[in-house]
Amino acid sequence: MINLETPKKFRLFVQQANQVADNFLRSNSRKYDLAEHEYPKELDLLASLVDGMSDSGQSQGAGATGVRRDEDDEDPTSDTVKKGKVKNGTNMSSVLSVIEMCWGDVGLLLSMPRQGLGNSAIASVATDEQLERFKGTWAAMAITEPSFGSDSAAITTTAVKDGDAYVLNGEKIFVTSGERADSVVVWATLDKSLGRAAIKSFVVPKSLPGIRVERLEHKLGIRSSDTAVIVLEDCRVPAENLLGSADVDPKQGFAGAMATFDNTRPLVAAMAVGCARASLEGIRELIEEAGVVIDYDRPVSVQSHSAATFIQMEADWESALLLTLAAAWMADNREPNSMEASMAKAKAGRIANDITLRCVELAGTLGYSETEMLEKWSRDSKILDIFEGTQQIQQLIVARRLLNLTSTELR
Numbered sequence: 001m002i003n004l005e006t007p008k009k010f011r012l013f014v015q016q017a018n019q020v021a022d023n024f025l026r027s028n029s030r031k032y033d034l035a036e037h038e039y040p041k042e043l044d045l046l047a048s049l050v051d052g053m054s055d056s057g058q059s060q061g062a063g064a065t066g067v068r069r070d071e072d073d074e075d076p077t078s079d080t081v082k083k084g085k086v087k088n089g090t091n092m093s094s095v096l097s098v099i100e101m102c103w104g105d106v107g108l109l110l111s112m113p114r115q116g117l118g119n120s121a122i123a124s125v126a127t128d129e130q131l132e133r134f135k136g137t138w139a140a141m142a143i144t145e146p147s148f149g150s151d152s153a154a155i156t157t158t159a160v161k162d163g164d165a166y167v168l169n170g171e172k173i174f175v176t177s178g179e180r181a182d183s184v185v186v187w188a189t190l191d192k193s194l195g196r197a198a199i200k201s202f203v204v205p206k207s208l209p210g211i212r213v214e215r216l217e218h219k220l221g222i223r224s225s226d227t228a229v230i231v232l233e234d235c236r237v238p239a240e241n242l243l244g245s246a247d248v249d250p251k252q253g254f255a256g257a258m259a260t261f262d263n264t265r266p267l268v269a270a271m272a273v274g275c276a277r278a279s280l281e282g283i284r285e286l287i288e289e290a291g292v293v294i295d296y297d298r299p300v301s302v303q304s305h306s307a308a309t310f311i312q313m314e315a316d317w318e319s320a321l322l323l324t325l326a327a328a329w330m331a332d333n334r335e336p337n338s339m340e341a342s343m344a345k346a347k348a349g350r351i352a353n354d355i356t357l358r359c360v361e362l363a364g365t366l367g368y369s370e371t372e373m374l375e376k377w378s379r380d381s382k383i384l385d386i387f388e389g390t391q392q393i394q395q396l397i398v399a400r401r402l403l404n405l406t407s408t409e410l411r
């Protein structure tokens with residue numbers, strides 16, 4: 001089903017993304033790791049270039065909006081479906097560009113103006129009218145609260161309809177780009193007693209009264225990315241900023257809100273694949289300089305420990321890449337991909353943690369030193385196994401799908 005080679009039509013695009021990642025992200029990587037919370041101003045120019053490409057239709061899904069599924073994609077009677085054609089579309093190109101950018105720097109990719117996780121949420125579930133209205137906004141995504149992380153059905157932030165607005169109250173923590181973004185996609189419940197079906201997401205411009213950034217977090221990795229606590233106090237949000245349908249349909253349950261994750265999890269998997277590749281390339285250079293020969297034609301059992309470990313890590317990395325491409329390919333070809341998106345996220349998050357740390361180990365004292373980037377990549381990769389659903393939560397989702405059990409039956 002999947003060819004591991006980059007589709008021909010994206011090869012030049014991937015090359016260009018790699019050059020951009022090298023010039024704008026890798027070259028500023030250490031600077032903003034050390035200067036936590038400082039705004040990476042170099043990204044403004046890059047973001048303008050991406051905007052320009054999007055406006056001229058040349059972006060090929062380079063940014064967060066690339067995850068939108070065309071209307072034609074959803075229509076089983078469309079020509080593409082009827083003719084059985086397969087395609088590599090914007091989900092595939094987004095994943096490919098995110099891999100390159102995170103080879104450059106994960107934190108800086110997360111700091112790209114107008115390319116937040118909230119933008120992906122808007123692209124995934126907004127109506128065409130909303131998409132047009134929110135064009136150009138930089139949107140963070142706020143689900144997590146002090147009382148829960150993984151169990152997103154436990155949302156306590158409330159949204160109460162009052163005339164032509166919803167009044168939002170609650171506290172959101174660990175919001176990526178929460179300070180720098182100009183709007184936040186806030187998940188809130190219309191009525192806690194109605195359970196998951198009443199959870200909706202709202203685009204909340206930060207210019208509105210009643211929303212404020214309380215503080216920023218200091219973190220292990222991705223230090224160039226700002227992570228904020230956001231408080232909503234009687235914040236009146238226009239009713240038309242509710243994403244998707246306002247109806248509370250118990251049969252639909254959480255499906256609407258969760259659809260976002262089918263598109264964003266492959267992107268986070270792609271971040272992990274990119275970061276792990278940076279480490280693999282880094283360690284390869286170091287061990288080869290030290291005289292280690294990596295020989296794919298001989299069994300690993302007769303090679304040095306470093307060479308054998310490298311080959312094993314590379315095989316793991318390839319399987320994560322394959323799962324990530326598969327999940328994106330399915331989205332482009334309008335196949336339901338919830339399980340594959342979770343498989344990709346689980347595998348890629350785990351191998352990225354594993355590979356980046358083992359590369360630190362293989363490089364010895366150099367691996368632990370700030371003269372190399374290996375120690376940074378091992379810190380940066382940790383989050384990729386946590387946000388957008390932890391390793392354990394992805395495994396739970398995959399198990400539910402395989403065993404055909406609901407979230408109440410298997411928790």
Ligand SMILES: Cc1cc2nc3c(=O)[nH]c(=O)nc-3n(C[C@H](O)[C@H](O)[C@H](O)COP(=O)(O)OP(=O)(O)OC[C@H]3O[C@@H](n4cnc5c(N)ncnc54)[C@H](O)[C@@H]3O)c2cc1C
Pocket residue numbers: 117140141142143144148149150151173174175176177219222227383386387388389390391392393396411
């Ligand atoms: C740097 C950073 C950036 C973030 N950015 C965002 C953001 O932009 N927006 C946002 O909304 N959130 C964000 N988060 C929050 C992130 O999504 C949560 O941390 C994550 O969902 C896990 O929640 P938790 O930390 O409360 O852990 P918990 O849910 O308390 O889990 C703790 C541990 O228990 C495990 N666990 C939990 N439930 C189960 C279960 N049923 N079965 C097995 N194991 C289980 C988890 O896997 C984890 O290992 C960010 C977090 C960080 C650290």
